[in-house]
Amino acid sequence: MPDGLVARLLAIVGPRGLLTERVDTAPYAEDWRGLYHGRTPAVVRPIDTDQLSRVVKCCAASGVAMVPQGGNTSMVGGAVPSEDGSQIVISLARMNRVTAVDPVDLTLTVEAGATLQAAQDAAEAAGCLLPLSIGSQGTAQIGGILSTNAGGNNTVRYGNARDLVLGLEVVLADGQVWNGLRRLRKDNTGYCLRQLFVGAEGTLGIIAAAVLKLVPRPVETEVALCAVASVEAALDLFARFQRADAAAVQAFEYMSGTGMGLVLTHIPGAKLPLRAPAAHYALVELATSRVGGGLREMLEAVLSDALDADLVSDAVVAGSETQRAAIWKLREEHSEAQKRAGASVKNDVSVPVSRVPELIDRASAACAALMPGIRVVAFGHMGDGNIHFNLEQPEHMDAAAFLARDHEIMDAVCAVVRDLDGSFSAEHGVGRLKPYLMPQWRGGAELDTMRRIKAALDPGGVMNPGKLLP
Ligand code: 2HG
């Protein structure tokens, strides 16, 4: 670390904005999954864009690498520093204000360090909905969510984080501030710079604030949990809801019996509200802002037809907000339950929606052939084709021995995904875990163009090095 750098940073952010003791910096140097144990001489916590810009200028002038960090909920080690102690962590947590909500423009202006939950609450207080929902929303911050182009449960209806961004303020790699906090629905004035920073995983600059799109708050919401006969039956059920009213389908999630079993075993208070456990489940959420929207009737009609067609064997419709939350908890606790059950290898993959059954079928067979006893925990956002094809270690296997074979397992799943014209990372990004896959999947002109963009915007290579690009 260059002499005097930490003192210069301290002069910019003051004592409350700087952590240097190992005990304080350690939580910022490890990831949620416990895959990486980095080290950093300092965690800098600017309070506003001006401080952030001066911090970046200072580090860039010394050629010191920076790791921007939001809620540190990355599944792929995207926000942790390297082990050699050469990288400064920049935490956005203190830049956490929601600065404006406009129910006429249907926009929300927010700083990067606000949690998604805080942004959602602010939207709700203004009679609106911020239509982005992920399991980690109480911790994940807007800057990280945009930097990874998070997807989540509502992509089927509203798209990914990328589709919700109207404007951005970004601190560039040299410390310059680009103020693109526009709230325009139409603005054709050259390259769409904001979309360069969305999904860039902090490798091009640091998102400081954003203007996000809102929608009117729904007045009717229905949630149902269904035991379905097969993955094909779940897909058929999804298609039936789409035909009935595509604009009302807020979420359509698939869960396997294995994953649900882990949740019921490891999550206190989790209870299956159906007659008996099943091999496959679908969770559907419908919502409308239309008064008298008739959602319950539509839900019951589709479910009744699906029961007659033997697609669904049992279903429960939430009768209250508490029941709705209890059903969603069964879905949202899948990651935590898997963590508690032992070591797991995650494959956050996507395929065309129509090919989800084939994906689950073929990838399950490939993994079983690779490792007897491996537990397939497939679940996720069926409505947009994003399945978390996760593998849990065989029950009595050593965790380290299982994880040592992670690339082998990922490669077996990826071979199927590739054959089905899918992607090896649907929503979690590339981070530190998966850059090695980039040449095979995005090599040639695509990766070459990415490298040129990186070289143009971050010629010193100081923005989150070691992530995304191999
Ligand atoms: C989810 O959909 C998250 O719950 C996490 O994307 C998935 O743990 C996972 O693999």
Ligand code: ZN
């Ligand atoms: Zn997900």
